[in-house]
Amino acid sequence: MLPPFKEFMLLPKEMQATFSELKISSHLRQANIKKSKGFSCLYLFTLIFLLTFHHRTWFQSKFCDRKASDLPGKDVVYRFLSTSTYNWRRFLLSLSSCVISLCTKLTTDDRVNVLIVDDSLFERHRSKKVELLSTVYDHVNHKYLKGFQLLTLGWSDGYSFIPCNFSLMVSAKKLLVNLSSEIDKRSSGYKRRIEALIDKPTATLNLVKQTLSQGIAADYLLMDSWFTEAPLIKEVMNEGLDVIGMVKKTSKRFYQYKGKKFPLQTLITHCNVNQKIFSHQEGSLGSIQVKLNNGIPVKIVFIRHRKYKTEWLAILSTNTSLSDEEIIRIYGYRWVPWRLSEII
Numbered sequence: 001m002l003p004p005f006k007e008f009m010l011l012p013k014e015m016q017a018t019f020s021e022l023k024i025s026s027h028l029r030q031a032n033i034k035k036s037k038g039f040s041c042l043y044l045f046t047l048i049f050l051l052t053f054h055h056r057t058w059f060q061s062k063f064c065d066r067k068a069s070d071l072p073g074k075d076v077v078y079r080f081l082s083t084s085t086y087n088w089r090r091f092l093l094s095l096s097s098c099v100i101s102l103c104t105k106l107t108t109d110d111r112v113n114v115l116i117v118d119d120s121l122f123e124r125h126r127s128k129k130v131e132l133l134s135t136v137y138d139h140v141n142h143k144y145l146k147g148f149q150l151l152t153l154g155w156s157d158g159y160s161f162i163p164c165n166f167s168l169m170v171s172a173k174k175l176l177v178n179l180s181s182e183i184d185k186r187s188s189g190y191k192r193r194i195e196a197l198i199d200k201p202t203a204t205l206n207l208v209k210q211t212l213s214q215g216i217a218a219d220y221l222l223m224d225s226w227f228t229e230a231p232l233i234k235e236v237m238n239e240g241l242d243v244i245g246m247v248k249k250t251s252k253r254f255y256q257y258k259g260k261k262f263p264l265q266t267l268i269t270h271c272n273v274n275q276k277i278f279s280h281q282e283g284s285l286g287s288i289q290v291k292l293n294n295g296i297p298v299k300i301v302f303i304r305h306r307k308y309k310t311e312w313l314a315i316l317s318t319n320t321s322l323s324d325e326e327i328i329r330i331y332g333y334r335w336v337p338w339r340l341s342e343i344i
Contacts, residue, residue: 011046019046022098031091032188039072044080047072084189089165093214096164100155100216107157114333115164115211115218115241116154117204117227122168123147132196133177134170139226146176151200153207155216156333164216165207172197201232208239220244220319222334228316230292237296237318244331247300247314255290255300262290264314268302284324285312301327 011019025042028034033041051057080086104113121138124130124147135144149169155162183190195203204227212218221241228245236243247264254261257270271286285302292298299320305311317327 011050022095024095027091027094027098030094031087031089033086033088033091039076041080044072044077048077048081084183084187087188089188089192089210092166093164093210093216096155096162097214097216099162100164103157103160103162111157112220112330112333113155113157113218114220114222114244114330115208115216116156116161116222116334117152117207118224118334119149119151119169119200119226121145121147122150129177131177131180132168132170132175132193134172135174135176136169136171144174148196149200151203151207153204153211155211155218158333164211164214167192167203167207168196169200169203170196201227201229204232205235205239208236208241212239212241220330222331230294230296233292233298233318234294234296242317242319244315244317244319244327246331247316249314255292255298257288257290264300267300268312268314271302284328287324289320299327303328 024045028041028045033045035041121136121140123145124133125145127133127146132148133146134148136147136149137143138145151167151169152163153165155164179193183193195206204223208221218241221236221243223243223245225246225248228243228247233243233245249264251263251265254263255267257267262270267288267290268286271288285304287299287301289297289299296318297320299317299322301315301317301324303313303315305313315327315331322330
């Protein structure tokens, strides 16, 4: 006679209670991540979850070194990860909503909660046959590389950061590998592939709508200068969120001030910034209230770049009632508090 097998027994004792409290198995079922026979999805998920803490791949893990009959083969694991009917985005949203509800119980009601959107390069320089592989631009190194753009949306209260949603983006004009014709068009995997071909502002708005529909509440959406554009700001405000984001220094974008249009470089001259103390003043250099091209009133705060003391940065806020210091503080949610002074 054999004792009943429990998937959580693979986890350390400290994690067993966490998996039970967060109801991982329930979130997997809600995302249609389930099997009719063989190893359960919870068992496979637990094995893959443990690999992160061992810093090893499936082949390097100690699980593969043991020749035990109760461990799955590599084909089982690969099928589990590549099944197109599994909605991993719904799983992440459901799990994040549960974690956020637990975090908000530990803080006061007047704490500012935000959503943060950002993109990063997911490089695949050795790949040749990866589906929808394309050439993408790396804004950090200023060169084109093979891979994807990972668009991520997360929730933060200033001390905790919880990822909520994600999307892999590709360049439709620079595809190296086309979309596979074998995948079922009714599956979640096909919808994710189609979404990867749309433009980044539309994908960002879709991530925000999906996150808010899950019951995740926030006051602001924080974004980098690549996302702070008038059309996207208007759409986000229609969803009930204010926007705080960095503004790109460009002469092609104008702002309405006293009935006239000015580029960002000219607006700073209307803030009465003393150029003699420009390189020594800490924090805000000044602020100004203007309107975007679509008529949305915003407040732009100019701050000194701490690393390059002769340069300045600009932060935009659609909530014009906030003080300069509060706008800077909330935008600092994009980083951990103790690193804010190194960036601004």
